[in-house]
Amino acid sequence: YEQVLRAAFRREQPRFDLILLGIGDNGHTASMFPGCACLRESERLVCAQYVESQHEWRLTFTRPLINAAGAVWLLADGAGKAGILADVFGDAYQPDVWPIQYVAPHAGDYEWWLDRAAAAQLPDA
Template identity: 45%
Template sequence: MPRPVTVTYKVWSSPAEVALASARLLAARVEQAVATRGIARIAISGGSTPQATFKLLADPSQPFLTTVPWDKLQLFWVDERCVAPDHPESNYGVCRDLLLSKVPIPEANVFRMEGELDPEQAASRYESLLRNTMKLEGAESPVFDLVALGMGPDGHTASLFPNTAGLDELNRLVIANHVPQKDTWRISLTWPVINQATEVAFEIEGPSKTDILAEVLTGPRDPERLPSQLIRPSNGKLLFLLDEAAAAKLPKASEVFTTPDGSNKVGTLEI
């Protein structure tokens, strides 16, 4: 049986509010980690959802440019498409254009996946990078302060797609995963690595995710079809940042939490 996990889902009225909550979460985790041990290690995802968060983190009208200790942040990627860094579909390239080029993070602190290489070579090189940067030995897994995830309308997360070989990998840190349904290869952290993070947070928005999110959290366990169900952090806690559309079919969140923008809802599930 999988380990029990408490899911906390926080619900805002709009995607813009979710993006701001995501930016605040990232900033807070960086600040906490730096205060504790002088460095923060964050792994971010690609796709369209985090782009609004990147823009907020780089926005001069927001506090993040000056409050986040950018020089103490080490930034990693959860996954990458097998394209060059200047390709419009590159997860790194999008983040570089929207965030990295606008904030004072040292270039040496940015650890991209090399999507332009042979997929297996890129995965092997990124695994070596993780081991060397985090001084890992043997079967040790990296422990990120935050892993930020999204979820596709097919239930995939990272580049762990339904019914792909990468779902069965337990020993590697990084894999090249062939995705037949997209006729492509992807590079991805493995789900055991994601589950070792100090905090794992999904950011999910929109009506296209309503049904699949409810199925992932409240439906039968079927991780081959719904890979997001593999994300069960070892600390027993999992966070979802949602808009009302994405959360529409979850049990109604009743507890009120207060943000600078007003009162919102929070609910919990045991999975």
């Protein structure tokens, strides 16, 4: 899959215009789960891993590919996401615990799209 991406973009660092992500109940995003080896990948664009908690193999974009995007939008909705969002925004930088904290586009736009229920435990901005 990485070869397909490199061929399609025809540049050293492929760059999507927009990547849409969600956040899981454990802080994972893009199939990058807490403590997984793919979190530390700094060269490859795509990583395959077995996710024990899900009992399945996952293929995921890595930080270099996600953070090269022109824009990254993260979508979260529902009261079930309120606690995890409060932890992610409230805790110190711990990306191995909260993989979503690794998302930091280098030159792109980064926006969170939350409904009221998901944002209920966040401090007022």
